[in-house]
Amino acid sequence: MKVFEMLFSEEFLFTSIQLTIPILFAALAALISNKAGILNINIEGSMSVSALIGALISFFTQSYFLGILGGIVTGILMGIILSYCAHKLKTDSILAGVALNIFATGFVVFLMYAILGTKGDTTNAPSYVIPYIRIPLLKDIPIIGVLFEQNLLFYIAIISVIFVSFFLKKTKIGLHIKAVGYNSVAAKSVGISIEKTQFIALIIAGALAGLGGVFLSMSYLSTYNSGMVAGRGFIGLAAEAMGAGHPFLTMLFAYIFGIVSAFAINAQTALNIPYELLNTLPYLMTILALVAYSIKRANPKKGKQIGGKDEKSLGK
Numbered sequence: 525m526k527v528f529e530m531l532f533s534e535e536f537l538f539t540s541i542q543l544t545i546p547i548l549f550a551a552l553a554a555l556i557s558n559k560a561g562i563l564n565i566n567i568e569g570s571m572s573v574s575a576l577i578g579a580l581i582s583f584f585t586q587s588y589f590l591g592i593l594g595g596i597v598t599g600i601l602m603g604i605i606l607s608y609c610a611h612k613l614k615t616d617s618i619l620a621g622v623a624l625n626i627f628a629t630g631f632v633v634f635l636m637y638a639i640l641g642t643k644g645d646t647t648n649a650p651s652y653v654i655p656y657i658r659i660p661l662l663k664d665i666p667i668i669g670v671l672f673e674q675n676l677l678f679y680i681a682i683i684s685v686i687f688v689s690f691f692l693k694k695t696k697i698g699l700h701i702k703a704v705g706y707n708s709v710a711a712k713s714v715g716i717s718i719e720k721t722q723f724i725a726l727i728i729a730g731a732l733a734g735l736g737g738v739f740l741s742m743s744y745l746s747t748y749n750s751g752m753v754a755g756r757g758f759i760g761l762a763a764e765a766m767g768a769g770h771p772f773l774t775m776l777f778a779y780i781f782g783i784v785s786a787f788a789i790n791a792q793t794a795l796n797i798p799y800e801l802l803n804t805l806p807y808l809m810t811i812l813a814l815v816a817y818s819i820k821r822a823n824p825k826k827g828k829q830i831g832g833k834d835e836k837s838l839g840k
Contacts, residue, residue, distance in 0.1 A: 536790055538670045541678065542744055543789075544782025546571070546753075548681050549736030550760025551778045552688055553729035555769060559692060560725035561705035562610070565621030567733045568757030569628030570602040572750075574737030576632045579748040580639060582652035591652060592677075592738050599734025602628075603726035611719045632750055645749035651742045675743045677735060684732060689771040701725050733757070755807060762810045777813070784809045 550567050557564035574595040582591025602624065609620035637643050654676050662672035692698040703711040704721045712718055736756070741748040759781050767774030788805040791797065 531787075534667050534670050536786055537667060539790060540779070540782045540786035541670070541674065542782075543785040544779045545675070545678055545681050546736040546739050546744070546756045547760050547763060547781050548775055548778040549684070549732050549739070550757045551763040551767065551774045552684055552760075552771065553732040553736070554761045554764035555688065555767070555771060555774055556701070556725050556729045556732070558764065559705045559769060560701045560722045561708060562617050562722055562726065563621075563761075564606070564726070564729055565618055565761075566602060566606045566624045567729070567760060568753055568755070569621075569625035570599045570730055570733035571737035571740070571757050572628045572632055572753045573602060574598040574734035575741040575752060576635060576646070576737075576748045578734070578738035579646055579651040579741035580635075580649065582742055583646070583649040586652050588652045588654045588742060591742055592654065592735070595738035595742075596731045596734040599730035599732070599737065600727050601730070602733070603730025604723075607719075607723045607726045611723070629750070632748075636748075636750075643750075646741075646747045650746050651748070653746050654739070654743045675739070677739045677743060680735065684735070685771050685775045692771075697721070697724060736760075755810075759806060759810050762813050766813050766816075781806060781809065 550571060553567050553570075554564055557567075577598040578591040578595030581594035582588055585591070606617065606620055606624060609615045609624075610617040613620075633643050636646065640646060640649055642648065656673060656675050657679065659672040663669045665672070692702060700711070700716050700721045701724070703716060704718050708718050711721075737753070740752050740756075745752065760778065763777040763781055764774050766777040785806045788802040791802055
C-alpha cells in the first residue's frame with residue numbers, strides 16, 4: 525500500500541517532473557543534433573560546464589536571469605567547439621564529443637578552485653535560485669495542481685518542445701537540418717551548406733543543454749557539485765532514441781525516465797531494498813531502452829523503400 529500511495533501522491537508527481545526537466549532539455553539537444561546528422565555525445569559535458577558557469581554568474585550578479593543567460597552562452601560555446609573540431613579539424617564528432625566531456629570533467633574542478641578555492645562544490649557561493657511560477661486557482665487542483673506551481677524552466681521546457689516541433693516542420697533552416705541529416709549528399713546538391721546547417725543545429729543544441737545544466741545548479745539544487753549531471757546527458761540521448769526523432773514522443777520518454785528516477789529516490793523509504801540497488805534503476809532502464817530501440821531498428825516494418833529508408837520516415 526505504501527508503494528501505491530507514493531506513486532499517486534503529489535510529492536511523487538512533483539519529484540518526477542523535477543527529474544524530467546534536465547533530461548528533457550538534454551533529449552531535445554540530442555534531437556536537434558541527430559536531425560542534422562550528428563550524434564552529440566558532448567551534451568553531458570555541456571550541461572556540466574553550463575551548470576557551473578550559470579551558478580557562478582548568478583551568485584556574483586545576484587541575478588537568476590544572467591545566470592540562465594550565462595549557462596545558455598556556455599552551452600553554445602561548447603557546441604561551437606564541437607562544430608570546429610568536426611568541420612575545421614575534420615575529427616570524428618563522437619570522439620570529439622568524448623574528448624570534450626573529459627575536458628569538462630577537469631575544467632569545472634579547475635574553475636571552481638581558481639575562483640572559489642574549492643574542488644568539489646560551490647557551497648560557499650550558493651546560486652541565485654530560479655523562481656517558481658504559481659498560477660492561482662489551477663495550483664489548488666488536487667494532485668495535478670503541482671503542474672501549475674513549477675519552476676520557470678519547466679514552462680520553458682514545455683515551450684521548447686513546441687518550438688522544436690514547429691522549427692523542424694515549418695521553418696526553412698529546420699527543413700535544411702532534416703535534409704542534411706537524411707541525405708547530406710542530396711542536400712549539398714541543391715545548394716544547402718552542410719557545415720553551416722550543422723553549425724546552427726549544434727548552437728541550438730548547446731543552448732538547450734545549457735538550460736538543462738542551469739536547472740540542476742540553480743533550481744534542483746542551489747549549488748553546483750562536480751557530479752550533479754550524473755549521466756543525464758546520456759539518458760537524454762536514450763530518450764531521444766526511443767522518441768524516434770519526434771519532439772512530443774521524446775518528451776514522453778524523458779518523463780518516463782523521470783518517473784523511474786523519482787521511484788528510485790522515493791522507494792527508499794517505501795520498500796526494504798538497498799538504496800544502492802534502487803539508484804541503478806534509471807541507468808538500467810537506459811540500457812533496456814536502447815536495447816529495445818536497437819531491436820526495433822533491426823526489424824523494421826515492411827514497406828516501400830526510398831533511398832534505403834521507409835517512405836513514411838520522409839515526413840518526419
